[in-house]
Amino acid sequence: MNPLSKIVAAARGPVQAVNKALTRPAAHTPHAVARMLRGGSLEEAVRGRIVLITGASSGIGHATAVRIGAAGGTVVLVAxxxxxxxxxxAEVEAAGGTAHVHPCDLTDMDAIDALVAAVLEQHGRVDVLVNNAGRSIRRSLALSYERFHDFERTMQLNYFAPLRLMLGLLPGMRERRFGQVVNISSIGVQTKVxxxxxxxxxxxxxxxxSDAFQAETQDEGVRFTTVHMPLVRTPMIAPTTLYDNFPTLTPEEAGAVVCDAIVTRPRRFSPAFGRVASFADSITPEIMDFVRNRGFKMFPDSAAAKGRPDAGAEQDASVAQRVFVEFTNGNHW
Incomplete structure (x- = not known):
């Protein structure tokens, strides 16, 4: 075993253990402790509640819906x-829950308005909104000069669509003085990859x-929860085949994180490295700039980002890349 491989082996255990402790639901996580102190469970959290989940046809949304179904919840499925x-x-109902299907193109503002109207007419309310649907684009600045539409389409699905849903559903939550909005964000927001x-x-x-909205509704029983999700093995990361070599959460594990957030209603739910990076960035951004630049230089643009999606599989990760990934566990480069 060469020296770099020894570093990888030595680092893998403790680094992954810390990240898992703060990312995955477990008996010793702060949110699980809060749940135990409150005596709560997912069954109690979703009983009699209506949970709307976007991006529910696959990945994290699908896994979250099935888990809520197994807890006896009612889910409104959107994609x-x-x-x-x-x-x-069908899987939700097989697990013991109730599911309602509402197809919607979330890039269409009028379609979202129609969705909100239909859901409120048919179900009366939404108690928990899970903004999970999203689009990720991995492309360097040098390849983005002529691709302004990349920024438009990510903003449309990741920001304007959740905002439109919130503006339609929050009035009812505020009137009833109960509700929760769970936004599936990214560790990348904390690490600025x-x-x-x-x-x-x-x-x-x-x-x-959501921070601004929370300030206005803090005393109204409405909670905004941001989940800074680490790398999850979903179709969204499939174009970057280099990620096949990296540790990731499964959709089921990520769904468990979302469900734990519904139970404990935290303001934020973040993995360890994201918290550390965010704190370090607030103290000395120059150091984090150096770390990010090293990561940028170490990992290439994908063939898909270069406009060559049929160029074949990328090379396996090098030992140096694996070392870097282990020390920035959960992050995407």
Missing amino acids: RGEEKLRATA PRFGAYIASKAALDTL
Whole structure:
């Protein structure tokens, strides 16, 4: 075993253990402790509640919906593809829950308004809104000069669509003096990773908007929860085949994080490295700039980002890349 491999082996255990402790639901996490102190459970949190989940046809949204179904909850499933939504609904109902399918193109503002009207007419209210649907683009600045539309489309799905849903559903939550908005954000907002400028800008906009809304509704029983999700193995990261070599959460593990957030209603739910990076960035951004630049230089643009999606698989991660990934666990480069 060469020296770098030894460093990887030595670092993997403690680094991953810290990140898992703060990312995955477990008996010793702060949110799980809060849940135990409150005596709460997912069953109690979703009993008699209506939970609307966007991006529910696959990945994190699908896993979250099935878990809520197993807890006996009622879910409103939203995504573009009706066939996949119906497959998710079948799994929710098989798990013991109730599911309602509402196909919607979240890039269409009028379609979102129609969705809100239909949901409120048919179900009366939404108690928990999970803004999970999103688009990620991994592309360097040098490849983005002629691609302004990358920034437009990420902002549309990751920011304007959740905002439109919130503006339609928050009046009812405030009137009833109960509700929760769970925004699936990214560790990238905390670490400010290179190549993801369009993506993290849209997520950061949603984060700060929710902070402002929370200040206005703090005493009204409405809670805004931001989940800074680490790298999850979903179709969204598939174009970057280099990620096949990196540790990730499964959609089921990520869904468990979302459900834990519904139970404990924290303001933020973040992995360890994201918290450390955010704190370090507030103290001395120059050091974090150096770390981010090293990561940028270490990992290339994907073939898809270069406009060559059929160029074949990327090379396996080098030992140096694996070392870097282990020490920035959960982050995407």
